[in-house]
Amino acid sequence: MTRDPSQVSIMAKKFPQVQPGGSLILAWQIKGKKVLVVGGGEVAAGRILNCLNADAAVTVVAPSTGLNDEVRHRIAEKQVTHVDRVFEPSDLDGAEMVLVAVDDPAASTAIWKLCKEKKIPANIADVPPECDFYFGSVHRDGPLQIMVSTNGKGPRIAALIRKFIAKSLPENAGNAIETIGELRVKLRKIAPTSEDSPKRMTWMSKVSDTYNWQEMCELTEEDMDNLLLFYPANKVPDFDILRALRGEKNTDVSKLDVFDGSFGFSVGA
Amino acid sequence: MTRDPSQVSIMAKKFPQVQPGGSLILAWQIKGKKVLVVGGGEVAAGRILNCLNADAAVTVVAPSTGLNDEVRHRIAEKQVTHVDRVFEPSDLDGAEMVLVAVDDPAASTAIWKLCKEKKIPANIADVPPECDFYFGSVHRDGPLQIMVSTNGKGPRIAALIRKFIAKSLPENAGNAIETIGELRVKLRKIAPTSEDSPKRMTWMSKVSDTYNWQEMCELTEEDMDNLLLFYPANKVPDFDILRALRGEKNTDVSKLDVFDGSFGFSVGA
Structure with a gap:
């Protein structure tokens, strides 16, 4: 296709410039679907809450000896299904998303590879190359959700910005x-x-x-x-x-x- | 496990309450990965920009006769790969995400079903039950991304809120x-x-x-x-x-x- 160069520059001004380096921010629909959370520590507790707020059917695989109080509470309240042992590959059956938060890099990587074989979207906490997606800091007010991502440059700042936004929003x-x-x-x-x-x-x-x-x-x-x-x-x-x-x-x-x-x-x- | 009821209510107060009805908001990592956009209209143009801002390798399948000016511009600037015809199943080869925005419900549903067979995350515009994820209104400022979702209750309001937030944020x-x-x-x-x-x-x-x-x-x-x-x-x-x-x-x-x-x-x- 031949183009008039002057016309190209007019077009370039007319349309939004690409701003590379971001993420594709998505509102994932996980209602009633099985999300597998591997691990029962503080990070897992945050992941579980995120998933429950999106109506997911959460299964937590973690030995009950090492559970965080919040995770223990979710299990006691039957908000999640608990599998009281370390991860086994069969845990992936039927899972539509996998979130791993364990202090065991070798085990994490093994789970990541299994997820990729089975084409299950996964996030291995603290291992960016082993993540199909990252989490951000989310403000929630009824049907309104506002998510702040710094694209990995500062999770603490994301939380600061989220608080700033929450304070700026009209009350209702x-x-x-x-x-x-x-x-x-x-x-x-x-x-x-x-x-x-x-x-x-x-x-x-x-x-x-x-x-x-x-x-x-x-x-x-x-x-x-x-x-x-x-x-x-x-x-x-x-x-x-x-x-x-x-x-x-x-x-x-x-x-x-x-x-x-x-x-x-x-x-x- | 037997529990003391008074203890349960104390625990329930201690931990964040679940707020059902939301989405799981994610920062999807799509850098260098193939995203297939089916359609070349206004909605497709918005999807394409979202994906380019996240460094995706975008392929657009749409007959060149019906292209929106912005889509035409992205093709002319070689920001995307263009396949000048209607969708064929082989287009899905290698795709890690599929975004459909065509005015053809039957074709859309057929693509959705193929994506589910192949376990490729997909969004069929305007057909919520045929979406693994929704888009929201995103404010972008360098590494900062703020996404507003109303969980499908009002895309126009989401844009209003995004503008409100953009105005409230400190300049830098x-x-x-x-x-x-x-x-x-x-x-x-x-x-x-x-x-x-x-x-x-x-x-x-x-x-x-x-x-x-x-x-x-x-x-x-x-x-x-x-x-x-x-x-x-x-x-x-x-x-x-x-x-x-x-x-x-x-x-x-x-x-x-x-x-x-x-x-x-x-x-x-």
Whole structure:
């Protein structure tokens, strides 16, 4: 293909530059799947919690003599299946992910090789070349997960940044995501048919485009009900209007002054 | 195992509660590995950039007639390998990950099934049950990657939150991670032997514990050199002291008033 060089440089400016050296950050779906954790120390305890938070079926292989208190607690509470001995190759049967955290480099490497033969994604703690993936520092608030990775350059800094972000987020951050989900459900009750679907989607996009993140976190049940009054007219009021409407009963939106345009509606896409 | 119920409730308080319903967020290592992207539209363009940012060897299978401008640009710049036709099963040979973004549910499902047979991790865009993993909205700043996932509850909100975080972060966030890495390298020059290793590690931890994230982002080359003067005494000065030392030449740390303790050193672990 022949190309005009001047055109190439215009294109290069138009599209995002590649920034090499990162990882591919993924939200792995492990619900109900068998994750094998080999080891029962502090690192294993962290891995187990990560997996349980993602609804995995966790099996821990480790002699009960060396268990960390948290791991012991997860076993006692039947949150995980415990195999009370050292690793055996048959432990890999049915496993969809393997996390190794034992102080035995030779055993670790042997497990890594088995996983590669069986094509099971694996992470050998503290041995980067024997990892299909790394973990990061994760902030969790309901459906919201924020993961900080320094790409191996500083796990302690990742934790610092995670704490910084957790402090910066609006108080209702996790809840706001549920709220928007709820708004979608309420909308579907008002406009249930599949013919309504394009208008529903356009209106929901308009909502996301009109309010900033802090405003979304502030949305109350009452705000949502008031907001939905504007759906038939395919409008989304400024947040100030929702605030002004608080406490008003049986608002008749068609009689509101807001429709004279003076409130600056977000109309159109 | 019999347990005293009162003891169980104490233990339950001691350890983090499981918060089900999340994903397992991972930093996948795909450097130099073959990722197959099926499709050449807008979604494919986003996937390709994600993979290139993680140094993957990307192959795009899509007829050149339907290519998005960004995908066309990546091909023209030889950032990806292009196979100019629709998907064929042999495309999976050697692939370590498969990302499908085509408007053809039947073809997508067929590719998903092949991937499962071959145990290749795969993501079929817009078909959650045919995904080993989801993508999120990623902020990137050098070695720092922050990924926001709403666990499928609102990709637009994820992008809003990502923008909010990007705005909240100190300006030098990515750079600060490099700085700490640099500090570690400089320290190793001062204290190179393996006998120095425990002291080096303790001191570096002390550095992370003494400064908050904003202070770390503010650390200059000069600050680092001054900071290293405190290493022989195994001390880490408050950040105010580093600020005060700026512009001083040939600081003799042993003659500084700071050692009378009045500056509030971080001593001990």
